Amino acid sequence: MPSETPEYPTTDQLDRDIAVMLAHDARISFRKIAADLGVTEGTVRGRVKRLQGAGLLKLVPIIDIDRARDPVAGGHSGGQHMMFITVRCASGKLDHVRQALLAMPQVSALYDANATPRLVAVCILPSLEDAAQVMNQILGMDGIREAESELVLQSVKYNATIGPIATLEDLARQSTD
Amino acid sequence: MSESKPQRRLRSTALDETDHRIIEVLARDGRAQSTTIGEELGLSGNLVANRIRAMDSGGLMRVVAVADHRIHGYRMVARIRLQVTGRPPIEVAQEMALREDVLSVHITSGRYPVSCLYAFHNAREMLEAVRNASADIPGVEDVDVELVNNVYRYIPAVGPLGT
Numbered sequence: 017m018p019s020e021t022p023e024y025p026t027t028d029q030l031d032r033d034i035a036v037m038l039a040h041d042a043r044i045s046f047r048k049i050a051a052d053l054g055v056t057e058g059t060v061r062g063r064v065k066r067l068q069g070a071g072l073l074k075l076v077p078i079i080d081i082d083r084a085r086d087p088v089a090g091g092h093s094g095g096q097h098m099m100f101i102t103v104r105c106a107s108g109k110l111d112h113v114r115q116a117l118l119a120m121p122q123v124s125a126l127y128d129a130n131a132t133p134r135l136v137a138v139c140i141l142p143s144l145e146d147a148a149q150v151m152n153q154i155l156g157m158d159g160i161r162e163a164e165s166e167l168v169l170q171s172v173k174y175n176a177t178i179g180p181i182a183t184l185e186d187l188a189r190q191s192t193d
Numbered sequence: 194m195s196e197s198k199p200q201r202r203l204r205s206t207a208l209d210e211t212d213h214r215i216i217e218v219l220a221r222d223g224r225a226q227s228t229t230i231g232e233e234l235g236l237s238g239n240l241v242a243n244r245i246r247a248m249d250s251g252g253l254m255r256v257v258a259v260a261d262h263r264i265h266g267y268r269m270v271a272r273i274r275l276q277v278t279g280r281p282p283i284e285v286a287q288e289m290a291l292r293e294d295v296l297s298v299h300i301t302s303g304r305y306p307v308s309c310l311y312a313f314h315n316a317r318e319m320l321e322a323v324r325n326a327s328a329d330i331p332g333v334e335d336v337d338v339e340l341v342n343n344v345y346r347y348i349p350a351v352g353p354l355g356t
Contacts, residue, residue, distance in 0.1 A: 027264050035265070038258035042223045043245075072261040075223030077216045079254050080354040083208055096351055100272075100301065100308065102339075118345060126346040129272070129339040136272070136339065140351045166303030170283070171353035173290035173298040178312065180270045181347045182261045 024187060025070050030055065034063055035073060039177040042075040071186025078176050081140070098168040099147050101137045101154060109159025110135070116157050122150050127180065208253055211236070215244055216254055220350065223256045252354055259349050267294075267312040271319060272339040273326065274305030280332030282306040288330055294322075305337050 030053065037049045046064070050057040067073035082095045105113045110133045117123050117137050125138035137154075141147050147167065154163050208216070211234075218230045227245065228238035248254040262270050277285050282300055286307045290298045297310045313319040319338070327336045 024263055032260075032264050032266070035258055035260035039260070040255070040257060041249075042256045042258040067260075067264070072264055074259045074349065075256065076259060076349060077219040077223060077254050077256045078349055078352050078354060079208070079216065080252055081351050082353070082355060083206075083253050084351045098299070098353070100303075114345060123346065124348045124350065125344075127344045128342045130342070134339070164303065166301035166305075166308065168299045168301050168308075168353075170286075170300040171297070171356040172283070172286040172300065173295065174353045174356045175296040176255070176257050176259065176349065176352050176354065178260055178262050178265055178267075178296055179310070179347065179349070180262055180341045180344050181259055181349070182263070183345060183347060184343045185345075 024182070025072070027067070027072065030059075031063055031067060031072075034060060035067070035177075038064070038073075038075065071182045071189070074181060081171075084140075097141045097144065097147060098171075099139045099141060099150070100166040100168070101139060101151070102164045102166075103135045103137065103154065103160060104162040105133045105135065106159045106161050107133070109133075113157060113159045117154070120150070120153070122146065206251065206253075208248065212244055212248060212254070215241055216248075219245075219256055223258075255354060262296075262312045265312070266314060268315055269313050269319065270296075270341045271311050271313070272341070273309045273311045273323065274303070274337040274339070275307040275309070275326060275330075275333050276305045276335040276337075277307060277332045278334045285330055285332055289326070292322075294318075305335070 033053050034049060037052065038044065046057045046060040050060045053060070064073065068075070081098060084096045103113060114126070114135060117126055117135060122139045122141055123137045124140045126135065128135050139150055141150065147165070151163065151165055154160060214234050215230055218225055218233060227242040231238040231241045275285055286298045286300055289295050289307060289309050294312050295309050296312055299308045300306055301308050311322060313322065323336050323338055327333050
């Protein structure tokens with residue numbers, strides 16, 4: 017595991033303007049973006065490619081959680097649940113627990129927080145039974161001191177277009193380019 | 194119905210098999226052309242374009258550009274959780290949602306029922322936001338700050354688009 021967080025690649029106002037124009041419809045034409053921002057289409061294409069390569073921009077379909085179906089088992093579109101799980105690990109077990117969590121397909125986001133050995137997993141789950149099963153699996157892992165679950169009951173605000181999306185892997189790849 | 198050809202729909206409330214197949218291709222390339230998607234799935238480009246438009250306008254699925262917070266000039270992101278007493282947590286959540294730098298707000302079943310993803314330009318801004326939340330918002334009993342450090346996975350495939 018890298019001992020420190022790799023340097024973050026620099027971005028400028030043009031990168032930001034392009035990200036804003038693509039935010040709510042990532043399929044609009046590069047020609048339109050180029051015309052609006054007064055640059056060439058090739059520049060827009062190049063910037064988007066670079067940002068994507070660095071893991072700083074992801075052009076992705078997002079399915080509404082109330083209409084999503086179980087991505088693993090398929091089935092009907094009955095909606096999904098979001099759950100945050102905050103895990104505190106025994107000393108020296110952080111790497112082990114992180115690998116175990118990354119092996120779980122239900123974990124859609126994972127980050128560590130503060131200086132304490134705390135890992136936070138965001139899970140998308142088709143049912144409460146699945147939530148229970150995930151908690152059982154995590155609490156049964158070697159090296160777990162404590163796992164706290166928070167089920168999302170209501171979403172009041174959600175900005176799908178900004179977030180801490182660049183992973184350690186993305187940043188490490190960037191710094192070796 | 195399952196035997197018939199996928200039809201163009203004017204309004205949809207649920208995703209069907211054809212929609213999911215289109216979304217699978219979009220997950221690999223969010224900007225794939227409708228005709229290219231159609232060729233891969235054995236559908237007409239027009240049908241694919243209509244399906245994508247219908248999913249978008251129906252709020253079922255949207256192809257978005259998710260940008261790292263640093264592109265927008267933010268330096269750090271924290272999950273700020275608020276413990277609330279003597280007041281419905283939803284009221285506190287709605288107050289937090291008004292703040293521009295608050296990216297998302299959820300009501301959860303946990304000890305801290307209001308969970309916000311909050312972006313900051315610098316550390317001082319974060320300290321001030323935390324102090325303000327506990328001092329200025331009635332009912333906020335305790336604040337927990339979880340500063341996002343290393344991100345190991347981020348797959349934004351499903352989210353509460355309806356909020």
